[in-house]
Amino acid sequence: MKKSILFILLYLTFINIQAQITTSINNVYLNSQTTVSNCNTLDFGTVQNNNLVFYYKLSRPSSLPSGTGTLRIMFKLNSSATPQVIGSPQNILDSFWTNTLYESTINCNLSASQVQQSGSSIYLEFETSGNIKTSSCSYPITKTLTPSFTLSPTSLSLPCGNTSSRTFTVTPANIPSGATVTYQWNIGNGWSGNVGNGNSITLTPTSATTLPSSVTVTPSINGVAQSSKTCTVSRPTFTTSATINGSNTLCASGIYSMNNLPNGVTVQSVSSSNTNVATVSLNSSNGQITATKVSNGTFTLSVVLQNTCSQTVTKTKSIQAGENANISITGLENGINAGGSVNISLTNSNGCGTITFTSASSGLTFDYVGPDYAVLSSTSSNSGTGWVYISISGGTSIYREFPINVIPPPVIPNSSYISVARIENNYNVYPYNQWKMVKAYYYGNSSDVTYWEWNIGNSYYAKPNDTSVIFLPSTSSNVTVNVRACNNNGCSSYVSTVIN
Known part of the structure; x- marks a missing residue:
């Protein structure tokens, strides 16, 4: 029973407090010019950025234990929209109150783009520390759409x-x-x-x-x-697919022209990026461009094209004048064999440079000198280091040292070290006791012999490349056996032996 009475008392106390908290707006000061009161319409007119100052009053019964809470400006886009907080809320302490009243101001900025032409509204809401909310009346907002x-x-x-x-x-x-x-x-x-x-x-x-x-x-x-x-x-930017036609290399002089030049488009002017390397000129009657080499190097040919509306576009081409700076020679990477010859060729050449002078160290001679290659021969049989000096048109000179190699002659077996002897025959095949067997011996370096070659007249023989051979004479008379030793470099002369 006591619990029920206590619950009823608490409920009545809550209802009493909620019913007697009031939040009201005295007036609204709009854009520092217009005062609006009694929840009348806030007319933004054609003003885009609007400032609103709310003069408000909070009141409470003397029995309310505390006036601490938060005041917020609430905005609704239309009647069915969810309210949203505009500006910064104010925290109000109980100490701010004078007995049962608290009056102050709160402000915010609201853009005309945030509200509808009509139907939007704004009001104040106070929430106590006990989460009890009270609201003021709502001020309708209108605006005038700007033409x-x-x-x-x-x-x-x-x-x-x-x-x-x-x-x-x-x-x-x-x-x-x-x-x-x-x-x-x-x-x-x-x-x-x-x-x-x-x-x-x-x-x-x-x-x-x-x-x-x-x-x-x-x-x-x-x-x-x-x-x-x-x-x-x-005008849109003048563009064209026209390109400069001509070689990327300028040995002395060259002719350049424009490819895919549209109707009505002409060559207005030409220029060289470096006249110390090459000069250029335009033949206005046929549109041909002449480039003339001055020195070795790289330059950019620029061609200015103009359409009938006097718009221009520049086309460029990078050109190497004279021989490449990194021209070199090839052919001497492994040197030259004493008594032999090698072909020396220009490498990294663009075709402009030609061989104009050659010289070589003692024992070396140039048998042939052409525009882009030469033949160097060695007249010495000794090893050592040689050199060549080659001048190329355009001012480039190449000096190269290299080894002179002595290659030992190939080893061929010597017939002086060969002997042949008849040996016992174990070849017991029909016709019995008529087969003969001989063997060759090499008394030099055995590694010099890779295989043997036999030539036995008037006989049938087997295993002709072995050191020994079995043969069947066609007659009962003596047989001449010829043999020589061989390797990959060649063969010795034949050694002949008569076998009875």
Whole structure:
């Protein structure tokens, strides 16, 4: 019973406190100019950025134990929208109160873009430390939509040679009901067409090569001029797939021309990036470009092209004048064999350089000298180090040292070290006791012999490349056996032995 009475008392206390907390707005100061009270409409008019100062009053019964809480400015986009906090909340302490009242101000900024033309509202909400909320009345918010005008297009890229008609249109918005709207067009020079005071005009360029003026329109509402709108007219960047035709190498002089040059596009000028390397000139009658070498090096040929609208574009080509700086020779990487010869060739050459002078160390001679290669021979049989000096047209000289190699002669078996003897025959094959067997012996370096070659007259013989051979004489008379020792370098002379 006691618990029930206590619950009822607490509930009645909560209801009493909630019912007697009030939050009210005395007035709202709008944009430091207009005071609005009694929850009347806040009219933003055409102002975009709006400042609102709320003069508010909080009141409580003397029995309320504490006035501590938080005050917030709440905004609703429309009647069904969820309220959202605008600006910074204020924390209010109990010590701020004077007996049962607390009065102060709170402010916020609200953009016209955040509210609807009508239907938005704003109010204050106070929440006690016990999470009890009370709200003021709501102030409706309205705004006046600002008339606006959009010109289409805002920019026009008119290619050279294009004289197609173009339409320019103004789209109005938020025009007051019943207002009279007129348009004053300024088309400058280079356009033809009917220009009235309507919101759309169609114009045609009067020239394929002269750029017409930008187009400007000034709208007026009831005779009051609004902000002018302009469509900027320009040319797109002049581009072309034309390329410079000609060699990447300039030995003395060369002719260059333009590939894929469009109709109406001409060569306006040519230049060299380094006239100390090469000079260039233009034949205006046929468009050919002549480049002349001055010294070895790299330069850039620049060709300025111009279309009929006097727009220009520059094409470039990197060219090597004279021989490459890194020209070298090849053929002496392994030196030269004493008594032999090697071919020496130019390498990394672009074809401009030719051999103009050669010299070599003692025992070496040049048997042949051509534009891009030479034949060097050794007249000595001794090893050592040789050198060559080769001059190439254009001022490049190459000095190269290399070994002179002595190659030992190939080893061939010597017949003086060969002997042949008959040995016992174990070849017991029909016809029995008629087969004979001989063997060759080499008394020199055995590694010099890789295989043997036999030649036995009037006989049938087997295993002809072995050191021993079995043969069957066709007669009973003596048989001459010939044999020689061989390796990959050759064979000795034959050694002959008579076998009975």
